[in-house]
Amino acid sequence: MSEIRKQFNEDGFVILRNFLDKEIVNEIYTEARKIFAVQIKRVTGKSVDIDNKSEFENAMFEFFEKDFTAFVNTGKTVQHSFSLHRLGVDPKIEAVLKEVGLSSPIIGARAAMQFNSRFLSKNGSKHWKLDAHQDWRTGQGSLDSTVIWFPMVDAGADIGALQVIPGSHKIGLQESSTSGYQGGITADLKEDAFIQTEFQVGDILVFSAFLIHQSGNNITNNIRWSVQLRYNNLDEPTFIERGYPMAYIYQPEKELVTPDFPTVAQLQEVFS
Numbered sequence: 001m002s003e004i005r006k007q008f009n010e011d012g013f014v015i016l017r018n019f020l021d022k023e024i025v026n027e028i029y030t031e032a033r034k035i036f037a038v039q040i041k042r043v044t045g046k047s048v049d050i051d052n053k054s055e056f057e058n059a060m061f062e063f064f065e066k067d068f069t070a071f072v073n074t075g076k077t078v079q080h081s082f083s084l085h086r087l088g089v090d091p092k093i094e095a096v097l098k099e100v101g102l103s104s105p106i107i108g109a110r111a112a113m114q115f116n117s118r119f120l121s122k123n124g125s126k127h128w129k130l131d132a133h134q135d136w137r138t139g140q141g142s143l144d145s146t147v148i149w150f151p152m153v154d155a156g157a158d159i160g161a162l163q164v165i166p167g168s169h170k171i172g173l174q175e176s177s178t179s180g181y182q183g184g185i186t187a188d189l190k191e192d193a194f195i196q197t198e199f200q201v202g203d204i205l206v207f208s209a210f211l212i213h214q215s216g217n218n219i220t221n222n223i224r225w226s227v228q229l230r231y232n233n234l235d236e237p238t239f240i241e242r243g244y245p246m247a248y249i250y251q252p253e254k255e256l257v258t259p260d261f262p263t264v265a266q267l268q269e270v271f272s
């Protein structure tokens with residue numbers, strides 16, 4: 001058994017340093033900012049330089065305040081980017097999943113991206129960070145279900161990189177206030193059981209979906225951009241036995257998002 005797999009089995013996670021090409025991470029980060037920049041222009045009237053961090057992120061905060069619905073939808077749209085999804089099925093990712101024991105990996109949920117900042121949160125709520133949880137509760141896939149998490153900016157304690165409890169993947173599925181994203185483990189967890197992870201761009205955290213983890217506290221004025229990739233193992237016997245359950249529910253809006261849209265003339269223009 002490889003050292004990586006041993007460590008993964010023992011601690012429930014491994015951090016692989018310099019694993020991803022920085023260019024690949026930057027491509028995802030850039031594509032996301034470019035998509036946001038289009039809506040920032042529409043909503044605030046500002047053409048932002050996506051490489052000017054404070055200008056761009058202040059514009060993100062302004063966009064959030066001015067058109068929350070568009071912000072949320074743009075946040076979802078960036079999670080559909082080609083660059084992100086290309087990485088999710090990259091042979092390097094497949095190889096590392098196999099190395100930690102997923103003999104036949106399959107995507108467990110759509111690749112996700114988070115932009116954590118207290119300035120992207122309504123009414124002082126804590127919706128910008130996740131309380132202690134186990135991802136398995138939301139995915140309910142194979143017992144060896146695995147998550148890959150990485151920041152797209154250098155991330156340590158100050159910007160709120162993930163905190164994990166080593167070995168907690170072996171203590172079973174914990175009671176939680178809800179299975180959704182804003183739930184949290186109800187048992188009393190000792191804060192000092194968590195260790196703070198730290199990353200340079202290119203490093204990745206690979207962890208068992210049973211590992212207890214939580215968002216760190218981003219006390220900076222910057223956004224902590226991160227990616228989460230989730231996988232199951234098609235060969236895991238209980239996953240087969242349970243009929244490959246799929247707990248992530250994607251469904252279309254029942255109503256038209258833009259009433260009375262489109263007109264016939266608009267369609268004819270598109271196809272002219």
Ligand SMILES: O=C(O)CCC(=O)C(=O)O
Pocket residue numbers: 114116129130135162213214215216226228
């Ligand atoms: O990035 C974060 O702060 C939380 C991510 C997380 O815990 C998750 O996706 O399960």
